[in-house]
Amino acid sequence: MVHLLKQMSSWGRDYQLLAKTIPTATQKETASERFRNCRACLSLSWAIPAMANHRFGSQSINSVSPVVERDALVMRGALSALITAFFVLFCIVGLALWGLPFFYDFMVRQFGWTRAQVTSGNALSKLVVGPAFGFFAGWLVDRFGARRLMMAGILMAGLALVGLGSISSLGMFYFFYVFNALGYVCGGPLPNQVLLSRWFDKSRGKAMGIAYLGIGVGGAASPWISHALVQQFGWQTALKALGILLVLIAFPLAFFVREPAPELASAARTISAPRRAAFRQMSLYLLIAASMCSIAAVSGTQQNLKLFLSLDQHYTQSQAARILSLVLMSSMVGRLLMGWLADRFPTKYVMLLIYSLVAVAIPFLFFASAKAPMYAFAVLFGIGLGGDYMIVPLITAQIFGVKILGTLLGVILTADGIAEAVSPWVVGHLRDTTGSYNAGFVLLIAIALLGALVATALPRRSQA
Secondary structure (H helix, E strand, C coil): CHHHHHHHHHHHHHHHHHHHHCCECCECCCHHHHHHHHHHHHHCCCCHHHHHHHHHCHHHHHHHHHHHHHHHHHHHHHHHHHHHHHHHHHHHHHHCCCCHHHHHHHHHHHHCCCHHHHHHHHHHHHHHHHHHHHHHHHHHHHHHCHHHHHHHHHHHHHHHHHHHCCCCCHHHHHHHHHHHHHHHHHHCHHHHHHHHHHHCCCCHHHHHHHHHHHHHHHHHHHHHHHHHHHHHHCHHHHHHHHHHHHHHHHHHHHHHCCCCCHHHHHHHHCCCCCHHHHHCCHHHHHHHHHHHHHHHHHHHHHHHHHHHHHHHCCCCHHHHHHHHHHHHHHHHHHHHHHHHHHCCCCHHHHHHHHHHHHHHHHHHHHHCCCHHHHHHHHHHHHHHHHHHHHHHHHHHHHHHCCCCHHHHHHHHHHHHHHHHHHHHHHHHHHHHHHCCCHHHHHHHHHHHHHHHHHHCCCCCCCCC
């Protein structure tokens, strides 16, 4: 009897907890509350049949089951979006964007191109594609969802790598680099950031950090995969193989991922700023300026790093691959760390920390002839790199909400694309004209510090 009373008391406490997670007829539960409470519902699901049969009859089971099933669907949809974003970013950014500079020195040696020419493919393609298509891509994501645009981007990025593995002229190099830029705009950060922001609310920073690990994993693996393929088949066949691999990994995931239903994203969307009001706020333009500066510093360093190590510092291919991999492995730590910090502290201060790390890391390149400074650079720069691309959608969603996030990110990423395109070319041009990377590195440090300074003027809280 005592045991039965204790068990009934435990059921009563469980039912009270469950009742808090299930909306009544007079209290409508919002989508975000359902998502936050679904874990509690599922953890109690084992007790529902015993509780219902013992105390309330079969009618209670019929009223509880739809709620549990609905919340389980929400969790599965969010998990599917997270897995998809991880592997798509692994391919589009890790392999197709960060992996390409590994092949620049092969092109310089085989075709006799200058450093400015091989880095200008990224510059010209971003300058053409970004302004022409970036704004439109953001509107497409808001209008039709992320999934369709993502699939198109994956196919174009795969085609670009296969094409770049078949080139023999500078004109074809530029042509296929345009497809690489289109793949990045359509299948890279923009649709994945919007997809995750609409599935996740309270844990958005952690979700973004986990998804952006895909960039670090892809970028860290890319030099070693590319090195092995080059050793076995040559650099051109290696590029073709990477393009095919990209499509085989990413396209099926993007095809099957689901967009969140409008009612599931409604809670987050109700706090969004109107589109016109957002474009009248100074905070948007401060965010664009800060992001452009930091992206320019990151891209100018990353796109020239293999050239600097291989041709100027005379690192072997395996030594250069080791530094590149350490940078991108450190970026994985940076993504998790900055995502965790962004869920606990004002995103503005996390952004300031990231931009400061980039500025502090670049001076170590002046001492590249020694191992210790290069390892210090790789760790610090990698952590900053990991948070850099991830922090922009987080602070944009915090300030403006997620309803027009696709449009705003289309504008911000277009501006970032211009900075990302021009900076590597300028640094490469300075190297070709002065015979040293010193002037380019000083310029990158100044730009990174300017970005950190502008970030201090951003608001701490939502202006929606």
